[in-house]
Amino acid sequence: MPPIDTSSLANVPRGLIVSAVTDSAAASRVALVTGASSGIGAATARLLAERGMRVVVNYLRSSEAAEAVVADIRAAGGHAMAIQADVRDAAAVAAMVERVAAVWGGVDVLVGNALTPYAIKPFDDMTWEELGGKLDDEMRAAFVVTKAVLPAMTEQGWGRLIYLSAVLSRQPRPGFITLGTSKAALVQFARFLAQELGPRGITVNVVEPGPVSDTGISHVLNEELRQRQIAATPLGRLARPGDVAEVIAFYASEGNAFITGTTAAVNGGMSMY
Numbered sequence: 001m002p003p004i005d006t007s008s009l010a011n012v013p014r015g016l017i018v019s020a021v022t023d024s025a026a027a028s029r030v031a032l033v034t035g036a037s038s039g040i041g042a043a044t045a046r047l048l049a050e051r052g053m054r055v056v057v058n059y060l061r062s063s064e065a066a067e068a069v070v071a072d073i074r075a076a077g078g079h080a081m082a083i084q085a086d087v088r089d090a091a092a093v094a095a096m097v098e099r100v101a102a103v104w105g106g107v108d109v110l111v112g113n114a115l116t117p118y119a120i121k122p123f124d125d126m127t128w129e130e131l132g133g134k135l136d137d138e139m140r141a142a143f144v145v146t147k148a149v150l151p152a153m154t155e156q157g158w159g160r161l162i163y164l165s166a167v168l169s170r171q172p173r174p175g176f177i178t179l180g181t182s183k184a185a186l187v188q189f190a191r192f193l194a195q196e197l198g199p200r201g202i203t204v205n206v207v208e209p210g211p212v213s214d215t216g217i218s219h220v221l222n223e224e225l226r227q228r229q230i231a232a233t234p235l236g237r238l239a240r241p242g243d244v245a246e247v248i249a250f251y252a253s254e255g256n257a258f259i260t261g262t263t264a265a266v267n268g269g270m271s272m273y
């Protein structure tokens with residue numbers, strides 16, 4: 001990112017200078033949100049754009065939905081582009097990041113959000129291909145995308161890496177061993193990155209929602225389970241994608257200069273840790 005010229009602000013009150021600098025800094029940031037054609041990713045793309053970032057809306061299959069997110073952002077005066085890439089495919093991800101670099105420069109903020117498929121079943125019925133496959137997909141995606149965005153962040157000495165985990169990484173629920181185990185690996189991966197990348201000015205954090213409405217999985221869970229989840233939530237409802245996006249946006253912001261290696265629980269108090 002080029003240095004910010006504040007000389008024209010010499011006569012502006014100090015508080016306003018801080019706000020103007022923050023806004024213009026956000027405006028020059030480029031955020032890549034993986035899996036942003038729906039759910040939490042789409043809400044995050046919209047919010048980061050609203051906060052002034054230029055946003056890459058990555059998707060796998062849902063081109064129309066991704067283009068709709070881009071259209072919404074542009075209609076609101078923001079900057080966005082949709083790019084199809086399978087986050088598990090190193091060549092496709094490298095091509096995506098190169099395309100972003102050619103148009104906007106390097107990625108400053110990565111939101112690793114894409115949700116690869118997983119089996120929901122008890123261990124007794126599970127094959128190694130199901131458990132091992134999800135572990136491989138989850139970690140390969142995190143590894144590949146992080147590798148692709150890191151050189152530009154390292155070069156400029158500033159970056160924000162944010163990964164989506166799930167409360168299931170700590171709190172087992174029947175049937176969710178594949179997702180919970182792979183997210184637990186992702187959380188520890190993020191901590192190791194936070195340690196190694198801190199000296200380069202790169203923060204690494206995890207956002208860990210409980211059940212979120214208006215997402216892929218919420219459409220397949222039955223109403224009885226939904227009511228039980230609400231009853232177990234002190235704040236009296238399920239999270240909405242926007243609740244999660246707010247926390248991601250904080251981690252992505254200029255204001256988050258000194259929090260790294262942490263996990264934010266966004267579950268309305270359903271699990272307290």
Ligand SMILES: NC(=O)c1ccc[n+]([C@@H]2O[C@H](COP(=O)([O-])OP(=O)(O)OC[C@H]3O[C@@H](n4cnc5c(N)ncnc54)[C@H](OP(=O)(O)O)[C@@H]3O)[C@@H](O)[C@H]2O)c1
Pocket residue numbers: 034035036037038039040041058059060061062063085086087088112113114115116117164165166167208209210211212213214215216217218
């Ligand atoms: N929903 C919840 O209750 C909940 C709870 C805790 C944590 N989370 C976490 O939050 C994140 C987002 O979940 P969500 O429920 O919002 O997801 P979602 O609504 O199911 O959407 C999944 C997104 O991931 C994309 N995607 C899937 N495979 C991909 C791949 N290989 N490459 C690129 N993009 C891919 C999809 O794109 P296409 O549609 O284009 O294929 C879609 O945009 C996930 O990491 C999830 O584990 C969700």
